[in-house]
Amino acid sequence: MTKNISLTDLATDPGCLSDYDPNAMDFYSAQDWIAQFLAPLKQNETLPIEDALGRVIAKDIQSFSDVPNYDNSAMDGYAICFSKNSSTTFEVVGSAFAGSLEDFQIEPGEALEIMTGGKIPRGASAVVPIELIDIDGSSIHIKTLPKIDANIRKMGEDISKGQVILKSGKFIRPAEIGLLASLGIAKIEVFKKLRVAYFSTGDEVVKVGNILKKGQVYDSNHYTIGAMLQAPSIEKIDLHNIxxxxxxxxxxxxxxxxxxxVIITSGGVSVGKADFMKEVLSEIGKILFWKLAIKPGRPLAYGTINEAHYFGLPGNPVSAMVTFYQMVQPAIRLLMGEQGYTPPPKFKAKCTTTITKKPGRMEFQRAILTHDQDNLTVTPTRSQGSGILSSMSEANCFIILEMQHKTVEPGDLVDVQYMEGIV
Known part of the structure; x- marks a missing residue:
C-alpha cells in the first residue's frame, strides 16, 4: 500500500490507485487504509493518579527510586548469618518487624527474627521460613543451611532507579495506578480526552419516552453509541437526532x-432517496470509502470533515454495533494515544449448527460460546438479521467467517472472538 497517497488524492481521484475502490472495500484493507490517516492527539494534561484510570500516558515515566528501596524479607522467619561449614544452630539476638527503621547487624552463628517486609540486617546470609525452624529457648535449629540470599528481596529487584516503568501510550488500568503509587508518584501527564460528537439521522426515528406511531422507531442507535463511547478518555458531544x-x-x-x-453518525449512508449524508459529505468532506464487504455493516463510511475524523455507521442497530466494535473502536484507541492496541484474539470453537454462507463478504455472526466437557462449542443466535438488536444482547461472542468461507457444517471449527474483550 502506497504511503504517500493522501486522503484528498483518493477522495478527488479514486482511480489514482488500481487496487482502491471506495465502493467495495474489504475489511482488512479498510483497517489498513484508516490507520494511515490516524495520529494520536498531541494535547496533554496533568492529573492526580486517582483520576487517571482509563486514560493514556502521554510521557514516559521514570522511577525516582529503587523498588524495593531496601533489602527485605520475602516471608516470616529468621535471618541468619553463616559460612560454608557453619553449625545449624543459631542464637537469636532480636526481632525486626516490617516498618522498623532500626539498623540491625548479625554475626556468624546469630539469627534475627524477621517478618515479611522487614529490613534485612547487615551480615545476613539468608532468611529461613518459620515453618522450617525448631525453637529452643533463645536458639533456633534448622536441618540444612539454605542457599545464600534465599528468601531475600534485593533492593531494586523489581524496579531500578531511573528505569522507564511506563511508556507513553500505555493505557492506565488499576495495576498501573498501584505501580505509580508504589513509587510515590502522585501526578502524571496524560493525553487530553478525545472529543467525539455523535448523532443519528432519520425522520422515522423517535426519542425514547415519546409515544411511538406506526412507521416510527425508537432511536436505539443514539443510546447504544452513547454507551459504547462511555470511557474516561472520551468527552462525548451529544447532538441527538437530525x-x-x-x-x-x-x-x-x-x-x-x-x-x-471525531464525528460518528448512524443512518443515512446508504443509497435511499432520503439518505442525504453521502451527498453532503461529498461537498464538505473527504471520504475514503462508502461500503465494506462485510455482513452486517455494508454501508459504512470513513473520511474527514475539516480536521475531524468521520465515521458514518449503518442505520440498522446490529450493523451499527458491529462496525463500531470492529472498525471505529480501534481507531478511537489510537487517536486517544494508546500504543500497541490489538483487537481481542480469535480462537477456534466447534460450531453446533449449519451456517449458510456464500463467498464474497466477511461475516460477523452473533453467537453463544459454551464449554462442552473438554471442548468449546459455539451456536449462532436465533436470528442474524441486522435489525434484531436482541441478538447482540443474547450473544457473548462473534463467529467470524472470512470472505472466502463457505457454508459451515455442524462440527466444523470456526473462528470466535469474545465480545467481552471488545466492549
Whole structure:
C-alpha cells in the first residue's frame, strides 16, 4: 500500500490507485487504509493518579527510586548469618518487624527474627521460613543451611532507579495506578480526552419516552453509541437526532467538525432517496470509502470533515454495533494515544449448527460460546438479521467467517472472538 497517497488524492481521484475502490472495500484493507490517516492527539494534561484510570500516558515515566528501596524479607522467619561449614544452630539476638527503621547487624552463628517486609540486617546470609525452624529457648535449629540470599528481596529487584516503568501510550488500568503509587508518584501527564460528537439521522426515528406511531422507531442507535463511547478518555458531544434534511445535516456536520476530534453518525449512508449524508459529505468532506464487504455493516463510511475524523455507521442497530466494535473502536484507541492496541484474539470453537454462507463478504455472526466437557462449542443466535438488536444482547461472542468461507457444517471449527474483550 502506497504511503504517500493522501486522503484528498483518493477522495478527488479514486482511480489514482488500481487496487482502491471506495465502493467495495474489504475489511482488512479498510483497517489498513484508516490507520494511515490516524495520529494520536498531541494535547496533554496533568492529573492526580486517582483520576487517571482509563486514560493514556502521554510521557514516559521514570522511577525516582529503587523498588524495593531496601533489602527485605520475602516471608516470616529468621535471618541468619553463616559460612560454608557453619553449625545449624543459631542464637537469636532480636526481632525486626516490617516498618522498623532500626539498623540491625548479625554475626556468624546469630539469627534475627524477621517478618515479611522487614529490613534485612547487615551480615545476613539468608532468611529461613518459620515453618522450617525448631525453637529452643533463645536458639533456633534448622536441618540444612539454605542457599545464600534465599528468601531475600534485593533492593531494586523489581524496579531500578531511573528505569522507564511506563511508556507513553500505555493505557492506565488499576495495576498501573498501584505501580505509580508504589513509587510515590502522585501526578502524571496524560493525553487530553478525545472529543467525539455523535448523532443519528432519520425522520422515522423517535426519542425514547415519546409515544411511538406506526412507521416510527425508537432511536436505539443514539443510546447504544452513547454507551459504547462511555470511557474516561472520551468527552462525548451529544447532538441527538437530525431529520432527513440536507441543510440540517450539513449544519450538524460542520458544527461537529468545529467541536470534535471525531464525528460518528448512524443512518443515512446508504443509497435511499432520503439518505442525504453521502451527498453532503461529498461537498464538505473527504471520504475514503462508502461500503465494506462485510455482513452486517455494508454501508459504512470513513473520511474527514475539516480536521475531524468521520465515521458514518449503518442505520440498522446490529450493523451499527458491529462496525463500531470492529472498525471505529480501534481507531478511537489510537487517536486517544494508546500504543500497541490489538483487537481481542480469535480462537477456534466447534460450531453446533449449519451456517449458510456464500463467498464474497466477511461475516460477523452473533453467537453463544459454551464449554462442552473438554471442548468449546459455539451456536449462532436465533436470528442474524441486522435489525434484531436482541441478538447482540443474547450473544457473548462473534463467529467470524472470512470472505472466502463457505457454508459451515455442524462440527466444523470456526473462528470466535469474545465480545467481552471488545466492549
Amino acid at each position: 431529520p432527513d434534511d440536507k441543510k440540517l445535516i450539513r449544519k450538524a456536520l460542520l458544527l461537529a467538525s468545529q467541536k470534535a476530534d
